Amino acid sequence: MIKNKSEYLINRHDNQYEVVIGLEVHAQVTSESKLFSTSATKFGAEPNTQVSLVDAAFPGMLPVINEYCVKQAIKTGIGLKAKINKRSVFDRKNYFYADLPQGYQISQFKDPIVGEGKVILDMPDGQKEVGIERLHLEQDAGKSIHDLDPKNTFVDLNRSGVALMEIVSKPDLRSPDEVNAYIKKLRSIMRYLGTCDGNMQEGSLRADVNVSVRKKGSKDFGTRCEIKNVNSIKFMQMAIEYEANRQVDLIEDGQTIDQETRLFDTKKNETRSMRSKEDAHDYRYFPDPDLLPLEVSDDFIENLKSEIPELPDEKKKRFIEKFKLSPYEANILVSDIETSNYFENVIKKSDVKLATNWIIGELFAALNEKNLEITESPISAGNLSKLINLIKDGTISGKIAKTVFEQMMEGDKDPKKIVEEKGLKQESDPKALEALIDKVIDDNRDKATEYKSGKVKLFGFFVGQVMKVSGGKANPQLVNEILKKKL
Amino acid sequence: MSDITKQSLSELVENIKSKKLSSSEVTKAFVERSEKSKELNAYITEDYANALNKAKKFDEKPNLDLKLPGIPMAVKDLFCTRDLKTTAGSKILNNFVPTYESTVTQNIWNEGAILMGKLNCDEFAMGSSNETSFFGNVQNPIDKNLVPGGSSGGSSSAVAAQLTPITIGTDTGGSIRQPASFTGTVGLKPTYGSCSRYGIVAFASSLDQAGPMAQNVKDCALLQQVISTYDEKDSTSIDFKRNEYSKELTKDIKGKKIGIPKEYRVDGMPKEIEELWKKGIEYAKDCGAEIIDISLPHTNYALPTYYIVAPAEASSNLARYDGVKYGFRAEGENLIDMYEKTRSEGFGAEVQRRIMIGTYVLSSGYYDAYYLKAQKVRKLIKNDFDDAYKKVDAILTPSTPSSAFKIGEKTNDPVSMYLNDIFTVPVNLAGLPGISIPAGHDAKGYPLGLQIIGKAFDEQNILNIAYAMEEKINFKNNITDWWIK
Numbered sequence: 001m002i003k004n005k006s007e008y009l010i011n012r013h014d015n016q017y018e019v020v021i022g023l024e025v026h027a028q029v030t031s032e033s034k035l036f037s038t039s040a041t042k043f044g045a046e047p048n049t050q051v052s053l054v055d056a057a058f059p060g061m062l063p064v065i066n067e068y069c070v071k072q073a074i075k076t077g078i079g080l081k082a083k084i085n086k087r088s089v090f091d092r093k094n095y096f097y098a099d100l101p102q103g104y105q106i107s108q109f110k111d112p113i114v115g116e117g118k119v120i121l122d123m124p125d126g127q128k129e130v131g132i133e134r135l136h137l138e139q140d141a142g143k144s145i146h147d148l149d150p151k152n153t154f155v156d157l158n159r160s161g162v163a164l165m166e167i168v169s170k171p172d173l174r175s176p177d178e179v180n181a182y183i184k185k186l187r188s189i190m191r192y193l194g195t196c197d198g199n200m201q202e203g204s205l206r207a208d209v210n211v212s213v214r215k216k217g218s219k220d221f222g223t224r225c226e227i228k229n230v231n232s233i234k235f236m237q238m239a240i241e242y243e244a245n246r247q248v249d250l251i252e253d254g255q256t257i258d259q260e261t262r263l264f265d266t267k268k269n270e271t272r273s274m275r276s277k278e279d280a281h282d283y284r285y286f287p288d289p290d291l292l293p294l295e296v297s298d299d300f301i302e303n304l305k306s307e308i309p310e311l312p313d314e315k316k317k318r319f320i321e322k323f324k325l326s327p328y329e330a331n332i333l334v335s336d337i338e339t340s341n342y343f344e345n346v347i348k349k350s351d352v353k354l355a356t357n358w359i360i361g362e363l364f365a366a367l368n369e370k371n372l373e374i375t376e377s378p379i380s381a382g383n384l385s386k387l388i389n390l391i392k393d394g395t396i397s398g399k400i401a402k403t404v405f406e407q408m409m410e411g412d413k414d415p416k417k418i419v420e421e422k423g424l425k426q427e428s429d430p431k432a433l434e435a436l437i438d439k440v441i442d443d444n445r446d447k448a449t450e451y452k453s454g455k456v457k458l459f460g461f462f463v464g465q466v467m468k469v470s471g472g473k474a475n476p477q478l479v480n481e482i483l484k485k486k487l
Numbered sequence: 488m489s490d491i492t493k494q495s496l497s498e499l500v501e502n503i504k505s506k507k508l509s510s511s512e513v514t515k516a517f518v519e520r521s522e523k524s525k526e527l528n529a530y531i532t533e534d535y536a537n538a539l540n541k542a543k544k545f546d547e548k549p550n551l552d553l554k555l556p557g558i559p560m561a562v563k564d565l566f567c568t569r570d571l572k573t574t575a576g577s578k579i580l581n582n583f584v585p586t587y588e589s590t591v592t593q594n595i596w597n598e599g600a601i602l603m604g605k606l607n608c609d610e611f612a613m614g615s616s617n618e619t620s621f622f623g624n625v626q627n628p629i630d631k632n633l634v635p636g637g638s639s640g641g642s643s644s645a646v647a648a649q650l651t652p653i654t655i656g657t658d659t660g661g662s663i664r665q666p667a668s669f670t671g672t673v674g675l676k677p678t679y680g681s682c683s684r685y686g687i688v689a690f691a692s693s694l695d696q697a698g699p700m701a702q703n704v705k706d707c708a709l710l711q712q713v714i715s716t717y718d719e720k721d722s723t724s725i726d727f728k729r730n731e732y733s734k735e736l737t738k739d740i741k742g743k744k745i746g747i748p749k750e751y752r753v754d755g756m757p758k759e760i761e762e763l764w765k766k767g768i769e770y771a772k773d774c775g776a777e778i779i780d781i782s783l784p785h786t787n788y789a790l791p792t793y794y795i796v797a798p799a800e801a802s803s804n805l806a807r808y809d810g811v812k813y814g815f816r817a818e819g820e821n822l823i824d825m826y827e828k829t830r831s832e833g834f835g836a837e838v839q840r841r842i843m844i845g846t847y848v849l850s851s852g853y854y855d856a857y858y859l860k861a862q863k864v865r866k867l868i869k870n871d872f873d874d875a876y877k878k879v880d881a882i883l884t885p886s887t888p889s890s891a892f893k894i895g896e897k898t899n900d901p902v903s904m905y906l907n908d909i910f911t912v913p914v915n916l917a918g919l920p921g922i923s924i925p926a927g928h929d930a931k932g933y934p935l936g937l938q939i940i941g942k943a944f945d946e947q948n949i950l951n952i953a954y955a956m957e958e959k960i961n962f963k964n965n966i967t968d969w970w971i972k
Contacts, residue, residue: 057807060567060686103806284849289692291722
């Protein structure tokens with residue numbers, strides 16, 4: 001039997017438990033204005049400066065759907081290979097809270113805009129398909145700020161009415177690693193599409209995590225708990241780990257799991273009960289009578305399809321087929337649209353293999369060290385391309401290239417200029433190299449004799465000496481060839 | 488010129504256009520009469536000084552091409568008016584001053600009319616007698632201690648008493664037509680989607696519709712022409728070709744087929760209503776119309792359907808009045824306590840009753856049995872009308888099952904109060920236009936109205952029928968100015 005390497009199981013005594021996870025991701029739609037009003041959506045604005053009369057639910061104010069947000073949701077649906085529903089309905093989800101001015105959230109309950117779809121995950125032991133249950137559009141609420149005043153709560157309505165896509169997965173995920181891969185893939189697809197910036201620090205992407213456990217091999221689902229509003233992948237993984245173990249402990253202890261909503265305490269690394277099923281809100285969903293059912297035509301959907309760029313799965317396939325990249329390399333390069341754009345710009349005029357290695361190796365390490373995104377890279381794609389060409393045509397060695405690269409990281413300088421200014425050009429003249437090598441052999445007569453008598457390991461010593469004397473500029477390949485002859 | 492306030496809108500417009508009257512003279516006349524009529528309690532907010540100023544300004548540079556040049560007008564206090572308190576008849580909005588204007592009122596001011604003040608109404612338009620208003624009862628000018636109908640009771644009283652030449656109301660289940668019927672005036676509920684709901688305090692979004700109230704059909708048509716516009720700010724506003732209702736108004740209704748629905752002969756209907764209806768049929772025949780018996784088989788279910796759909800929507804629409812952002816707030820120990828105190832003290836009994844009914848019918852476990860079923864019945868009711876309109880051009884019914892009743896007579900019996908809407912509610916459920924015109928008096932001398940229901944977007948046709956019948960009926964309202972000392 002082939003053992004699934006990434007299988008995530010919780011062991012207790014003689015029992016093995018499988019963890020079943022489903023995610024409800026709330027992704028903020030990239031849009032200048034809100035779902036039902038014309039207010040701006042810019043992050044970080046002064047509190048209550050991006051609030052219209054509609055957002056603040058003044059008497060007689062009415063919602064008007066923002067067509068752009070509808071397009072964004074449909075595009076996302078297309079990106080998730082999902083069914084687009086030509087007719088969808090906005091419902092009111094009724095509950096009272098200080099940051100919910102209308103006293104209801106406009107959402108889609110029975111008839112969402114997007115139906116079933118799928119997301120492909122690249123796991124270490126192969127691909128995994130995760131089902132998408134649905135995607136619907138809804139309004140965000142405002143923000144309650146409880147810690148500015150000992151007695152009062154402050155409310156910021158800037159976020160009130162901002163468009164969100166709630167993307168509900170099927171309970172297909174089985175481990176924190178898969179959750180990590182799923183969120184990253186979802187984020188990547190939406191960033192390719194330009195439908196959500198995926199910025200988790202700014203709250204553009206958050207998730208409710210549904211977790212249950214069952215004995216390995218069982219076909220029935222266990223009772224699930226929903227962990228509300230987790231806003232980083234790390235916290236999602238921690239919450240799942242804690243929650244799954246908590247549930248297993250309960251089962252092992254002969255107790256039952258209550259279906260409930262739980263909160264993840266990031267400081268204590270634990271989940272705790274927020275409300276039980278009995279206390280669950282009755283949201284009294286009903287179709288919003290202020291809005292007609294949303295109907296889109298086939299043409300409308302087809303037009304949007306024509307606007308869909310090449311997505312990560314297709315791009316990966318192309319990179320492997322056309323550029324002969326390994327699946328591992330392709331995965332890394334397509335994971336982010338900016339990285340793949342950068343890569344494609346570099347290889348326009350330079351060697352693919354070298355470009356792949358330099359981007360995945362040196363560039364990522366250097367960016368990581370400086371905590372920069374690829375879009376903030378001090379080295380432009382054009383200049384990296386030039387550097388690679390200098391290596392390829394033998395102007396500089398790989399080792400010198402690293403020195404040049406370091407200098408390029410300090411500011412986007414032309415590598416040719418750096419090489420010229422610092423005299424780093426590789427020495428590839430056989431005559432000049434011969435002279436150098438003769439001198440090195442001459443200076444190390446005793447070692448040359450040892451080499452000739454069979455101590456072949458000393459070859460490396462001579463290469464090193466030549467490189468040292470040349471200041472690292474000697475063409476290593478030629479040095480090897482000439483040395484072999486001379487020794 | 489004497490008796491300015493006795494003039495119809497059309498006469499006033501004519502006299503201002505021909506410079507026989509200035510806006511100031513007209514406005515002053517209506518302001519003075521309004522001031523002498525405080526006992527009717529038709530106004531919630533008076534804005535007379537501003538009105539007189541605006542009239543003066545109008546006269547300095549009169550634009551006589553407008554449809555309502557310098558005409559003063561008071562409007563129902565459900566329409567948000569910029570910088571003037573808008574209460575919806577409720578304590579919870581007692582201090583609310585909008586920074587914006589409803590589309591319907593904006594259309595009116597754009598045509599040169601001048602706001603005189605805000606008229607009393609049932610709280611959030613929930614009522615049939617104006618008795619649920621936080622600002623007190625309104626007197627019907629027909630007789631002391633008689634309700635003016637509701638919810639547009641301040642509007643009907645003000646038009647009948649000639650405190651305003653015309654006005655606008657809103658009609659969710661009969662709130663324009665029933666008070667018009669009770670006060671001997673004309674009230675039109677347009678097709679759903681004809682007048683924008685933007686800036687109107689919402690009661691039940693799928694039923695609410697603004698409409699004109701006037702002394703006669705012609706004035707009603709003129710005002711309808713002004714207020715009915717397509718509005719992108721209201722997603723349920725409909726972009727259809729609107730007639731020039733007053734210009735196209737005609738008394739020639741020869742050959743029009745008018746349906747008489749047998750289901751409207753309800754049990755226990757007073758004899759005088761039955762007789763009024765018969766008389767109406769004769770008038771219609773006299774005008775050259777053809778009378779056809781029709782059936783609207785689901786009529787019986789209209790009232791229960793309405794009293795599920797309307798409260799359901801209201802319970803959600805009124806959730807925004809929570810004391811957090813604007814309006815009345817009662818202090819509380821915490822958020823929930825503040826909500827409970829604010830809403831218990833801020834809303835009156837009838838509003839609370841409907842919020843509770845609405846919350847109940849939308850609750851999980853009851854939704855299918857009530858709300859969903861009501862929506863299905865609503866569809867059947869609409870189908871009834873669609874079927875009927877294959878045979879007829881319009882439908883004639885009484886407006887109400889009785890004449891106006893005494894203040895306090897029905898306040899302790901909500902169901903008997905709800906029965907007032909029995910003839911008007913189906914029209915809202917089907918989204919159709921309906922007009923009430925005064926057609927006679929009962930034994931007590933109180934006015935009675937007839938309702939003409941039209942096809943969707945066919946306001947012109949029912950206005951024409953009403954215009955023709957109005958001439959035959961030749962109704963005279965008997966108003967004695969009893970309240971003026």
